[in-house]
Amino acid sequence: MKFINYSNEELFVDEVSISNPTDYQIQIKVFSAGINRADILQKKGHYPPPKGESEIIGLECAGTVEKVGNLVQKFKIGDQVCAILGGGGYAEFVNVDEKQVMPVPSNIDLLDAGALPETILTVYENIFNISQFKENETVLIHGGSSGIGTTAISILKNYTKSIYVTAGTDEKCQKCIALGATDAINYKTTDFEKYFGDKKIKLDIILDMIGGSYLKKNLKILNFKGRLTFIAALESIKSEINLLYVMTKQLKISGSTLRSRTPEEKGKIVKQVLKNIWPLIEEGKYKPTIYQTFKMEDVNLAHNLLESSNHIGKIILDIKGE
Secondary structure, three states: OEEEEEEOOEEEEEEOOOOOOOOOEEEEEEEEEEEOHHHHHHHOOOOOOOOOOOOOOOOEEEEEEEEEOOOOOOOOOOOEEEEEOOOOOOEOEEEEEHHHEEEOOOOOOHHHHOOOHHHHHHHHHHHHHHOOOOOOOOEEEEOOOOHHHHHHHHHHOOOOOOEEEEEOOHHHHHHHHHHOOOEEEEOOOOOHHHHHHHHOOOEEEEEEOOEOOHHHHHHHHEEEEEEEEEOOOOOEOOOOOOHHHHHHOOOEEEEOOOOOOOHHHHHHHHHHHHHHOHHHHHOOOOOOOEEEEEEHHHHHHHHHHHHHOOOOOEEEEEOOOO
């Protein structure tokens, strides 16, 4: 099969064989794969796959079931599916535990479905599970125009009218508002701490992928018993913390990653998403924001775009190429 290999941070199309799926795995004939920042880290040697996972880049995909393991019960050959992966998405075929696989919603095509698993599971786990979001709470999403950010807006608008985001350009801010954000702050021209202070808005939940200098500001603008959850640290993994804010306001600071989790752990979130988010998709209340799609041979251009942060929403790799 064809897959995307890498050397010296450059990506290229290569060929390799693939084994048959094990008892609880299905083999997906990949149609599309989402591009994620973890992919960039892996090609740079900073984020290797967990033990036992494919060395091939790619944390999510969509396609059709090609083969099924002997003990697979939920899927059959030919089913349209999407999956959260530990690795292997940038390839024509991938084997994955059936617990990590979801049927593609009837109103989403296979190309766009490659954008569903990683962002939706990340948003659900960090906002609904870890941050324990309650209906009508006030939420701030840093990186609002990213794949995670646009997903969070599009999901949360079904549960609250108080969604705030930060983004790096006025165009991105306007797009976030069009998606359903209450307001968007251009962090290059406006200090978000001052914005919330001036408006006397207290935030119940902050989803942060920046880290670094944002930590101090986040703690100041959180509400009593507010929750701050980290999913990345694009600025820095290190920062000073004022523990007084944490103690007096009874704040909770947490964070998570998905990739290293077991199929059982991922499967638990998959079940929650199928129960609570998939109906929103089927009813037309959520759809992924796709910025651009690239062919396999143009994968370096896709990574360059993601690294530039000039996109809004998800970037997709068209594996099937039709």
